Amino acid sequence: MTPAHSRDCPMAEQSVGWVLHALEPEEEFEVEGHLVGCPVCRTIVRETEETLGLLGSSAEQAEPPPGLRARILGAAATTPQVQPPVPPAPPVPVVVEPPRRPAAPSAGSRRSPWTRVGVLVAAAVAVAAIAGLGVVNAQLRTQRDAEAARAQSVVAMVQQMSRPGAQHAFLASAASGQTIAAVVSDGGVRTVLPVDLPANGEDRVYVLWGLPGTGSPAPLGTFDVAGGAASAVSVGSTSGGAGFAQYAISIEPGRVAPATPTDVVASGRAEI
Template sequence: MTSPEAHTLTGAYALDAVEARDRAEVEAHLAVCPSCAREVRELRAVAEILGGAVLGTPPAGLRERVLREINGTRQLPPLVTDLDRERRERRRLRLLTVAASAAAVIAFAALGAVGAVAIDQRGELADVRAQVESLDSVLAAAAATSARPMAGGGQMAVLELGGKAFVDMRDLPNLEDGRVYQLWMADESGVHSAGTIDGKANRAARLIEISRNVVSMKVTIEPAGGSAQPTSPELVDVPIQRAGG
């Protein structure tokens, strides 16, 4: 199907009034046509209102049957879409062209915005959300150049920012119940806890104050609540690269 044709199908697509073949073609077109994707989002919002206009009383017993069935149904892990991956890749490429110290400066400037974010929470919520998201992407992209794979799955990136370490962990496998990820700061004297991360988290980010002596960040799996010292082999060891030497 040519683009102009897919273009005129946005209405039918938003109403689910296309056949499977058309649907695939429209979706392929939406991936490369941001204005069409936007139109579809808006028209789907209209369809949503049409949908909300017809209510019905669900049969007695349905609630119980649904709840019983989900109790034995496994949930699917979050999906990293190609689009997300592409977007991240683009950010990474953009940032790779910037010197590491410059990236740190950008990220640090964004950190200033976070102070304001925390204070303004009751105010412009939409703005806040956008700011936090853009902050995250700047930090994550700057950190991505240091990403290391973790034993057992997932990856961790660390970016040093004037006495703080931004730690970005992605694609973390779910741990069994009662287990958490624990972050450690390593220096000459040994390792020190830098907090825990929920064992069911898929992604986590932390900004941690570190002393000049800290040479790397490590991760282990520990019982809920964390341990005073690691009790399992480390999954990853990411050296701290200090901007400007």
């Protein structure tokens, strides 16, 4: 990590915007030229890319509704299958005339009842498909808005990491070893980004713990994670502004932090 006193650069925020492609073309050229000679901003760019990579790997993919295929097949199965009518017997001619060659039917006059059935089936399939696509588009819009809100939270956390004296930690799952949360501590205010923490429900709560070098873990505050892309949440400190060697997150029954953690789901070493 770059020392805290050297991370103060006036181009730090523009470097984060450059990673997110949120700058005007002139600003992008300016930042690219600045990055060549500024190790501080290159470190900020690397940390921002790593954090966005964690978010990208945790985003759920939107799939078409499971019932869409069944609705399409059901519409086709319930469409009446009309049998072609039996043509009536031709009348007995009274006067015998030379047979005339009938004119070739036009393309529009060849549509049989079977063709009309096919049109009805195709229309039913199209209506069902359009309805299903509407549901998928709504899901994609919801996911896009949630990811945009979480990206803004990432920018705020990266800016906090860049401040002198701020601590941060990436917390790995106790089961898989994958990073599932991040913590930033700045002046006693601690922020948690639940990268891949599942929703806790109403009967349980997440607790952030501070682990000193020696001694017992200290409960720093509780927080909730709802379904979907979770944004960063502030977790109040009950132990002042002192830093910790490690941070951990546990899931606890009820709505109150216990004296000691019950089920630790993630932990990680604090860095400056």
